[in-house]
Amino acid sequence: MLEIKDLNVFYGAIHALKGVSLTVDEGELVSLIGANGAGKTTTLHTISGLITASSGTVMLDGQDLQKASPHRIINMGLAHVPEGRHVFARMTVEENLRMGAYILKDQKKINENLEKVYSHFPRLKERWKQLAGTLSGGEQQMLATGRALMTDPRIVLMDEPSMGLSPLLVKEIFSIIQQLHDSGITILLVEQNAKMALAISDRAYVLETGCIAMSGKASELAEDDRVRKAYLGA
Amino acid sequence: MSTFIQTLIVGIRLGSVYALVALGYTMVYGIIRLINFAHGDFIMVGGYTMIFTVPVALALGLPAWAAVAAAAVVCALVGMGTELIAYRPVRKKGSNMTALITAIAMSLFLENLAQAIPAIGPNPKVASQIFAPGGIEIGTVTLEYTTIFTIIISAVVMLLLYWFTQRTRMGRAMRCVAEDKAAATLMGINVNNTILLTFAIGSGLAAVAALMYMAQYPRIYTTMGSLLGLKAFVSAVLGGIGIIPGAVLGGVVIGLVESFTTSYISSSMADTFVFLILIIVLVLKPAGIMGKNVGEKV
Secondary structure, eight states, X not given: OEEEEEEEEEETTEEEEEEEEEEEOTTOEEEXXXXXXXXXXXXXXXXXXXXXXXXXXXXXXXXXXXXXXXXXXXXXXXXXXXXXXXXXXXXXXXXXXXXXXXXXXXXXXXXXXXXXXXXXXXXXXXXXXXXXXXXXXXXXXXXXXXXXXXXXXXXXXXXXXXXXXXHHHHHHHHHHHHHHHHXXXXXXXXXXXXXXXXXXXXXXXXXXXXXXXXXXXHHHHHHXXXXXXXXXXX | OHHHHHHHHHHHHHHHHHHHHHHHHHHHHHHHOOOOTTHHHHHHHHHHHHHHHHHHHHHTTOOHHHHHHHHHHHHHHHHHHHIIIIIHHHHHHSOHHHHHHHHHHHHHHHHHXXXXXXXXXXXXXXXXXXXXXXXXXXXXXXXXXXXXXXXXXXXXXXXXXXXXXXXXXXXXXXXXXXXXXXXXXXXXXXXXXXXXXXXXXXXXHHHHHHHHHHHHSOEEOTTHHHHHHHHHHHHHHHHOTTOHHHHHHHHHHHHHHHHHHHHHTOGGGHHHHHHHHHHHHHHHOTTOSSXXXXXXXX
């Protein structure tokens, strides 16, 4: 479904991504793990057009995402939950969710999707009138995720959903991701919490200083000695 | 007592002109964090456009407001042109400071360009009466028609703008871009077009402000936007820059301070007090009267 080939990205003189290739098939939950600064967020930003690659291709179902303007990518069925959540702090929960459906014009469809998101995240329904900036970190993560689901995307990119959350909330967020996966949504997950990510993923890629160092079934990577030493603290 | 009421009314009238101009500053600041120093000069552009279009409109048998609409369109185009030619390229490559200096340059450019155009030139022009003269008397207080028009039109324009930003799809997109450009892009919002729209609306409001200003002081000159723009900018900062209701509040406060100082102390002290109030408010509340520092929660 999503196919990335030989992606090269530079920040000035810094070579951030050095020929990254990866694929995500329909219905899969694939995670991209690696240390801080390995290029995980850069990879996601390049896919959704926030950063321009100097070479390489990003194809979604045969459409070239790099040929589209960044704001058109959501129209192609790809939603992105950014790192640090980036909810609109001065808007209410419901306004945030409705902004998620900005590209949809059909009010009935929007209301339907809103109810669907509320059923995934009952906590958001309780707080629909509250300003997003006053939510807790976990609730903001739910809001950012719900906002990304408002267009019925075919694939969702999730960037560090567990960042800055308490262990209890991390568990909750991961169980939500698993639920979304079970409901048939394709997910590319970027995580520093490799242990949790591998536990729920089908496949995984390990990114090291801009290169894919390893890839394979998540269950096998979780048993791999190198991965265990470097990322699982074993 | 009647002096007090008269002063109050004059202050509100003056304040509504400042508020209209302040809205332009605050909207642009809110969306690209740039103090658009050329905004005051958009008022001058609007003023001169009306000088030329009012006689044309009247000659064609059109109502005078058609000339105002033309001025709003011209101002909107100048505002969008400024963004496209000067600000957008600089924003891509330079720092905030570069953009700020570009804005000052744009202001000087517009003032000098106007002087260089033969039909405008350096000498002030007198505007023809747009509103009917006269007024109504309530007790000992005289309410000029121009005052009534100024206050009503400003209030309506501001309410419309508020409705637009809160209730329409484009207005919401504007608020999203103001808060977070990357997230707005991910929602499918065209950030550049939204910024352009903000310039168009803010500059269009400057044309309406030009009308109000000319109704009171029918003299037009190329640097007329400088002090007016500065006071409107002060209004925006006072209310909390980037916040739409803050600009309105700031404008009215500045208008009232100016008119009360003029009536009860001395007209030559009016500007002194305006800026003194600014300093006091910024010392006590640096984000402005309605400004808040929204921290990130984890």
